[in-house]
Amino acid sequence: MERLLKAKLVEFDISIRILIPLESAGIRTLGDLASHSREYVAGIKNIGERSVKKLDVLLDRLMLSFSDK
8 A cells, every 4th residue: 555655646547737737736646645635636726626536536446535634
């Protein structure tokens, strides 16, 4: 699990339109992504609801989820 959380987001099938705003917000790994709430990620500039849904599906597929914080 620790290895999975350290995996870089660029290693997954995530569009560059989603990766760039996440990178700007300091979110570079699955662990970084899972440590933030869905609301926080949705509030990142240039991240829309559709992008958040795609990230939610990715996390769910890997048996992870956004933080409840």
